[in-house]
Amino acid sequence: MHHHYDVSNAFYEWVLGPSMTYTCACYPRPEASLDEAQENKYRLVFDKLRLSPGDRLLDVGCGWGGMVRYAARRGIRVIGVTLSEEQATWAQRAIAEEGLGELAEVRHGDYRDIRDSGFDAVSSIGLLEHIGVRNYAKYFRFLQSRLRPGGLLLNHCITRPDNRSEPSTHGFIDRYVFPDGELTGSGRIITEAQDAGLEVLHEENLRPHYALTLRDWCANLVEHWDEAVDEVGLPTAKVWGLYMAGSRLQFERGGIQLHQVLAVKPGDRGGIGDLPLRPWWAA
Numbered sequence: 337m338h339h340h341y342d343v344s345n346a347f348y349e350w351v352l353g354p355s356m357t358y359t360c361a362c363y364p365r366p367e368a369s370l371d372e373a374q375e376n377k378y379r380l381v382f383d384k385l386r387l388s389p390g391d392r393l394l395d396v397g398c399g400w401g402g403m404v405r406y407a408a409r410r411g412i413r414v415i416g417v418t419l420s421e422e423q424a425t426w427a428q429r430a431i432a433e434e435g436l437g438e439l440a441e442v443r444h445g446d447y448r449d450i451r452d453s454g455f456d457a458v459s460s461i462g463l464l465e466h467i468g469v470r471n472y473a474k475y476f477r478f479l480q481s482r483l484r485p486g487g488l489l490l491n492h493c494i495t496r497p498d499n500r501s502e503p504s505t506h507g508f509i510d511r512y513v514f515p516d517g518e519l520t521g522s523g524r525i526i527t528e529a530q531d532a533g534l535e536v537l538h539e540e541n542l543r544p545h546y547a548l549t550l551r552d553w554c555a556n557l558v559e560h561w562d563e564a565v566d567e568v569g570l571p572t573a574k575v576w577g578l579y580m581a582g583s584r585l586q587f588e589r590g591g592i593q594l595h596q597v598l599a600v601k602p603g604d605r606g607g608i609g610d611l612p613l614r615p616w617w618a619a
Contacts, residue, residue, distance in 0.1 A: 345422050351560070357377070360542055373552075380619075387456070399423055404431070405430060415452060418442065420444075457489070466516075480534055488598065491597045497591065499524045526597060
């Protein structure tokens with residue numbers, strides 16, 4: 337985690353843009369800007385979780401706090417947690433600058449150290465890739481335990497297109513980019529969520545959206561190439577350029593995918609509250 341996310345906040349600001357969001361965006365139109373698409377992604381997660389003012393949200397692996405601040409602006413009480421000290425520091429400053437401190441909090445630490453419970457919703461956007469497949473059962477059981485009965489979980493992560501492939505990353509990405517990262521198919525993720533006592537309501541594949549996201553990150557890196565090299569050095573800048581371009585190609589060709597899985601924690605006798613009979617969010 338530290339190897340990948342504590343590169344440099346300035347470097348990430350140049351690559352990711354003002355949203356400081358290092359996860360797949362959701363493009364309302366192919367020509368939409370990166371910032372518009374990232375805002376739309378947060379809107380989609382927010383709507384799927386049926387959040388209303390006064391609700392409590394836990395955002396695990398919160399990064400620079402994009403989802404935390406999006407929800408807090410809409411009256412949600414949010415706790416975010418990240419293992420990256422640089423991310424936490426940046427997010428805490430952004431929360432203070434926006435005057436969201438009464439609603440939003442970002443903690444530097446392990447999500448498993450969160451003792452608060454009874455959340456109305458949990459969002460996990462781009463964390464599962466770092467968990468390790470052998471740890472999925474514990475991961476989903478923990479998130480399930482943080483929810484109130486009827487609470488919703490949204491898991492958003494990169495996946496493989498099948499459930500048979502070796503989960504570990506290999507070669508270039510494992511050595512230089514994501515040490516010990518692991519990917520598997522959406523079927524394995526859904527199985528583990530169900531076995532942890534969650535009822536899966538919906539899943540969708542946003543693969544083309546990640547190709548577009550990487551297109552825009554690559555363009556940002558090219559635009560800020562000289563500053564990036566000065567900040568992190570030529571070898572790191574080259575690694576990131578190659579990694580993002582190669583990932584874009586993989587998403588375009590279907591070698592990797594991006595799935596959102598929405599689940600609910602059933603209450604006694606399988607009750608799931610007042611959830612509508614059909615999906616309630618706009619695409």
